[in-house]
Amino acid sequence: MNEAWRYFLVFFGAALVSNILLIRFIGLCPFFGVSDSLETSLGMSISVIFVMTMASSVSWIAWNLVLEPLGVGEFLYIPAFILIIASLVQFVEMVIKKTSPPLYRAMGIYLPLITTNCAVFAAATESVKPGFFTKLNIAYHYGFLEAVVYSVGIAVGFSLVLIFFAAIRERLKDAPIPKFFRGVPIAFITAALFSLAFMGFAGMFNL
């Protein structure tokens, strides 16, 4: 398997085949919370791509340089990664606030939300333990670049589905829906159908 092909597989495997929202059902809270309008979901998506990539790469470094060599990774990865993600998000928020106020205004409100987003934690965990949340226990170890590509893939998959779903929900607002299904119920049903559609990617390619 050549190098570029492997990155391609890692990326699309993360984005589509095992999509974090529709196949693994992680990070559903923002999926329903901010998919009300296209605008907010775009802001959220950009923030998530940004934070997820950073959090995963720093978590990968912490795992491979500190936790794993010391032999404490197995039981310490949760507090360690949460610590890393939370401080990183705070740090990034401060930097953006200082260096780019317009970007802060666009992204600012979503950053604190992402601090406690399980999808970010899942991306960080899976970039050091592939297949952890799908209980597949793939005996594979991502290199640093692969881990970064993997987390970008997860984030892009998240954004893709979030933006699609927001577009659908915007149209649902004007659709003649039976009274009892209006609002969140029809959104749940739509998400379920959406998820079924994504099942079609399963087994397309594996890593």
Place this chain on the structure above:
Amino acid sequence: MDWNLVWKAVISLASFGLLLGALLAIASRRFYVEVDPRVEEVLDVLPKSNCGACGLPGCEAAAEAVVEGRAPVSVCKAGGPQVTAAVARIIGVEVETGIARVARIHCKGGIAVSPLRAYYQGVSSCRAADLTGGDKACPFGCLGLHDCADVCPVNAIVFDRQGLRRVIATRCTGCGLCIEACPRGLIELVPVNAKVISRCKSQYVGKKATGVCRVACIGCRKCEKACPRNAIRVENGYAMIDYDKCDGCLECAMVCPTDTIEIWVEMRGHPEGGEFVVPPRKKGGKESS
């Protein structure tokens, strides 16, 4: 128990914490953004509903603009005179406060007085309904859907009993967003202490107006003649009141043959602060049948 492992865990996590804590501490110094404390204070007194009536993106932007002098202290239309006064106190300038204005919907032709000419089953929006001409016989009246209520940031616009929309004056902040939303231009800002209001914008006159709505303004100009201060004018077939001149003598409401002009009666303890009522007709005038 493997104490070695425990120590490793404690030390590694503690060092993570210290390292990240130090990073954050340094960052908070290094990337500290000077914020004028007055911005926070101004933001505190603004309504924070982010209605956008000031033309700035949100209350925070408005607060910054006021402090930097890019906007007047009366920037917040929604907040009215109280907010203007509070902002002025923080900035330290004197300001004379005007009378608060509230939105009023200039139509009283409910289903009881204005018959339906069709049943509308399209998209539930006045804008869409207006394209079809509406379900009402009167082509100028309130369509009774929810465009204005949708844009209202304070939920001040509610359903009337008669399939119309009504503004709750005590909730309305006068931001004016609903004015743009109404495809028939029925909403106007009226001083909160206005005594009379002309509740029709029908451009039809005479029989044609009453043919589609019993309480329509027929453009008879009786109110114009009755007004001692020339505050009322009939243009385009309906009466308009100039509240700068109106002193609330109620003459116009008394002579109105179709009861289009109503009197605002303040009622203490009333949830909406008062009600519009139809005035007693002046005796001696020619009664309309």
